[in-house]
Amino acid sequence: NFMLTQPHSVSESPGKTVTISCTRSSGSIANNYVQWYQQRPGSSPTTVIYEDNQRPSGVPDRFSGSIDSSSNSASLTISGLKTEDEADYYCQSYDSSNRVFGGGTKLTVL
């Protein structure tokens, strides 16, 4: 089984840009799509990035996703940070026999 490793927490000021990484332990990050989910306190998750870098309708273009094969990682970048972006963020991917979530990253906007 592979793992997805995320930083436990990140913090940044309003208006700034933050990037959250998600590193795959084995198998190529490029071989299977990565999704990103946002979970605000007390709420269920919502999808903010699908299929590596696609934004669902309704998600602002401040959110973007990317894949880096050289580091075998995916990244979620949020620009123009707003206080409403404060949440937990989870990456997720899969292989032929498992679906795996990263451990989650708590984003603090202060």
Next chain:
Amino acid sequence: EVQLLESGGGLVQPGGSLRLSCAASGFTFTSFAMSWVRQAPGKGLEWVSAISGSGGTTYYAESVKGRFTISRDNSKNTLYLQMNSLRAEDTAVYYCAKSTYNWNLIDYWGPGTLVTVSS
């Protein structure tokens, strides 16, 4: 508008059973795989189980294999999770989730239902 609404959670003793339901609306239910994902208190997400649109293919996490059974009634647009031999570590909020055309990916989540396993 896609809507998912879980029910059936509650307090159960270790070794007991519980059946969760998820009523779905706003999309063609039979066309999409469905899943259950859980979140223990203060912890991250764990994909528990998934089922294809026809119900013919299923997936289980190792942690629940042999104890949980996923099923669906496409005539009622409803997803189920039968949970047997429950353990304290099964305590979590259980989310119903709709997959995209790729059954390994989720696009919509329900509000969740809390299952507490305790004596």
